[in-house]
Amino acid sequence: MKRLLLTAVLSALMIAEVHAESFTISDIRVNGLQRVSAGSVFGALPLNVGDTADDGRLVDSTRALFKTGFFQDIQLGRDGNVLVINVVERPSIASIEIEGNKAISSDDLLKGLRQSGLSEGEIFQRATLEGVRNELQRQYVAQGRYSATVDTEVVTEPRNRVALKIKINEGTVAAIQHINIVGNTVFPEQDLKDLFELKTTNWLSFFKNDDKYAREKLSGDLERLRSYYLDRGYINMDIASTQVSITPDKKHVYITVNINEGAKYNVRDVKLTGDLKVPEEQIKALMLVQKGQVFSRKxxxxxxxxxxxxxxxxxYTFANVNGVPQPHDDDHTVDITFVVDPGKRAYVDRINFRGNTKTDDQVLRREMRQMEGGWASTYLIDQSKTRLERLGYFKEVNVETPPVPGTDDQVDVNYTVEEQPSGSITASVGFAQSAGLILGGSISQNNFLGSGNKVGIGLTRSEYQTRYNFSFVNPYYTPDGVSLGYNAFYRKTDYDELDVDVASYAVDSLGAGLNFGYPISETSRLNFGLTVQRDEINTGTYTVGEIYDFIDREGDSFTNFKASVGWSDSTLNRGTLPTRGHAQSLTLETTTPGSDLSFYKIDYRGQIFAPLTDTYTLRFHTELGYGDGYGSTDGLPFYENYYAGGFNSVRGFKDSTLGPRGTPATNDPDQDDVAFGGNVLITGGAEVLFPMPFIKDQKSLRTSLFWDVGNTFDSKCQYRTNSAGDHPVNNRDCGSIDLSNMAASVGLGVTWITALGPLSFSLAMPVKKPDDAETQIFQFSLGQTF
Structure with a gap:
């Protein structure tokens, strides 16, 4: 209003100066320009040379020039038939300095100022600065900082410039002292307060920061309160008023919510109307609302x-289904009518992928169950999204179905992915407590060069093992998902060098294998494999009698042909660090005729993820194994034994140290017993997965509280003497499966997917310790997959 009044006064003075006498403009002269170009003035001026200047047009010209915002003073004069315009430019902003801000970053403040027209080099307008100051004050109030102050200072500088100084005193966030709900008679006040995200100050407030008042949080809490009543039949519940009071020192807040509960309503009748497009029986089977129920908006x-x-x-992607409640106040019932408007059937024009900077488009496209040109099925689009997540290549997958411009029955399907490490080129560089330093130049990639193929190649060396390996798996050897894989390996393992009390021996293994996978459903596969393997055994310092006995009977070198058949099923939502679904596999491996040894192994692995809330998940897992000899081979070969303890087994116990133990065949009577594994494996446990505090990106991080249980057993071992017969060897905890001898531990575990590979550690406390079991409270590993 002040600006309009000033403009009117100035216009009147200018018109008076021009003597309000009409004349034909022969020329226009502008005086006082410094930074503003003459072209900007002439572009805004509604008068041109040759026009007739009268009172009305001069007023319009003055207003037009003021609207540009470039000038703080304008005077129009006449020199003969020349229109003279004298201007005084507004100053420009030379610098902006912000002090005292912490809750809002300087970058965000400068960005907001820039959007308001206040930035270095721009024309300065005091009204804009005052508006920005008020807006900042409102933002701090919205955060509960009622004592915050924002002061501005304009410092004049040479050459018609100004420096802006914004001094902020953020104060403190007002803490909530009391929350009062008035008018509730059906539900206890404390139950209603528990719905609120805002809390009164308590001993957890320092960490959760939930006692700080914010207008947005209160709005969300009121909506939760309203929904709580609406989901329990109180259809007329109303929040009459909300009062937020601040103490005089502006440090505490009192919140009062006044509600009217109304009466409780039940469902009288449920109806369907509209063009259903599918059989009515199928629609009715989906209806959760039934007659006689308490009304629930949810x-x-x-x-x-x-x-x-x-x-x-x-x-029918654009279908619209609305539930319309019709209350009957006389008997407190409500009729619900579901109005179905299917719209037109939509078809998919294009399927597009974004964000796959490393992975080829065809790798994503072959996972699609929704086809281009077909009708847009919500189920198939979501199923395609789930298959992309299960690949394990992406941290996150999102899908959108925007309409195709200019059509009313076509959509595009856009998948946006965020890549994550799907293996590690340096996966052979790491450290594990049981294996020591792991060095090598191996490559392990589940998405090799973005092709979707799994490749492993290289040399790995640790303190007890040297391994050369090559493996390749093409998951789409045929377009319908038949996989082909093959591998070759050489391993030299010397358990004498392993820093745990495990029976020592050395094995040199050379082999190669071939395997096929065949999909039998959307989530299940059959797998077939054939491997030829040559093993040579050497005894060590702490070899137990079981091993000597086996070598005496069977020899120390073997060539075996192993055939395997397996079944697997997975509905996990992600390939790495899943949070829901289940996965299980059952595998039978046996030697074939022509092998030096005859034995078989049956293995089962399973896990289930059950979401508890949006951020907490319960995981159950188990691994079971059984092996035995047949034909001329008495029992499972010792070097094929199962072991328990350590990561992916029973944490809190040293790797491979659980299960039957025996006295090494040495001349040292004081030698401790060592573990030698068994032909039966039983492990399992439960975990509660939860987000790590203060970490925004949780998709590459898993934190869990766990309970692990398990052990290995040998169903056939017995009292034996060593091959030399010089003294007996005592084998214990074997000959039967005794579930009362299971080891158990509880603890905290963390896994982080890094560029070097998974980094895992656990802090576990054994709660049930078998005799002579070796504990290890802290365990960690880098560069190995778990």
Whole structure:
């Protein structure tokens, strides 16, 4: 209003100066320009040479020039028939200095100032600065900082410039002293307060910061309160008023919420109307709302969503299903009518991928269950998204289905992915407590060069093992998903060098294998494999009698042909660090005729992820194994034994040290017993997965509280003497499967997917320790997959 009044006064003075006498403009002269170009003035001026200047047009010209915002004073004069315009430019902003801000970063403040027209080099307008100051004050109030102050200072500098100084005193966030709910008679006040994200100050507030008032949080809490009543039949519940009071020192906040509960309503009748497009029986099977139930807005909304998704599976992507409640106040009942508007069936024009900077498009496209040109099925689009997540190549996968411009029955399907490490080129560089330093130049990639193929090649060396290996798996050897893999390896393992009390021996193994995988459903596969392997055995310092006995009977070198058949099923939502779904596999491996030894092994692995909340998940897992000899081979060869303890087994116990133990065949009577594994493996456990505090990106990080249990057993071992017969060897905890001898531990575990490979560590406390079991409270590993 002040600016309009000033403009009117100035206009009147200018018109008076021009003597309000009309004249034909022969020329226009502008005086006082410094930074603003003459072209900018002439572009804004509604008068040109040759025009007739009168009172009205001069007023319009003055207003037009003021609207540019370039000038703080304008005077129009006349020199003969020349229109003279004298201007005084507004100063430009030379610098902006912000002090005292912490809750809002300087970059965010400068960005907001820039969007408001205040930045270095721009024309300075005091009204804009005052508006920005008020807006900053409102932002701090919205954060609960009622004592915050924002002061501005304009410092004049040479050449018609100014320096802006914004001094901020953020104060402290007002803590919530009391929350009061008035008008509730059905539900206890404490139950209603528990719905609120805002809390009164308590001993956890320092960490959770939940006692700081914020307007947005209060709005969310009120909506939760309203939904709580609406989901329990109180259809007329109303929040009458909300009062937020601040103490005089502006350090504490009192919140009062006044509510009217109304009466409780039940469902009288449920109806369907509209063009259903699918059989009515199928729609009714999806209806969660039933006659006689207490009315619940959530149940009504969930029913609408289920019907919408069912129509979406048939291509009606733009279907609209609304549940319309009709209350009857006389008997406190409500009729619910679901109005179905399917719209037109939509078809997919293009499927596009974004964000796959390393992975080829064809790797993503072959996982698609929704095809281009087909109708847009919500189920198939979501199933395609899930298959991309299960690959393990991506941290996150999102999908959008925007309409194709200019059409009303076509959509594009856009998948946006975020790449993550799917292996590690330096995976052979690491450290494990049981194996020591791991050095090598191996490559382990589940998505080799973005092709989707799994490749492993290289040399790995640790204190007890040297390994050369090459492996290759093409998961799409045929277009319908038949996989082909082959591998070759050489391993030299010397358990004498392993820093745990395990029976020592050395094995040199050379082999090669071939395997096929065949999909039998969307989530299940059959796997077939054949491997030829040559093993040579050497005894060590702490070799137990079981090993000597086996070598005496069978020899110390073997060539075996192993055939395997397996079944696997997985509905996990992600290939790495999943949070829901299940996975299980069952494998039978046996030697074939022509092998030096006859034995078989049956292995089962399973895990289930059950979400508890949006951020907490319960995981159950187990691994079971059984092996035995047949034909001329008495029992499972000792070097094929199962071992328990350590990562992916029973944490809190040293690697491979659980299970039957025996006295090494040495001349040292004081030698401790050592573990030698067994032909039976039973392990399992439960974990609660939870987000790590203060970490924003949780998709590459897993934190869990776990309970592990398990052991190995030998169902056939017995009292024996060593081959030399010079003294007996005592084998213990074997000959039977005794579940009361299971080891158990509880603890905290963390796994982080890094560029070097997975980094894992656990802090575990054994709660049940078998005799002579070796504990290890802290365990960690880098560069090995778990």
């Amino acid at each position: 149940v009504m909304t969930d029913t609408s969503e289920l019907i919408t998704r069912r129509l979406g599976n048939e291509g």
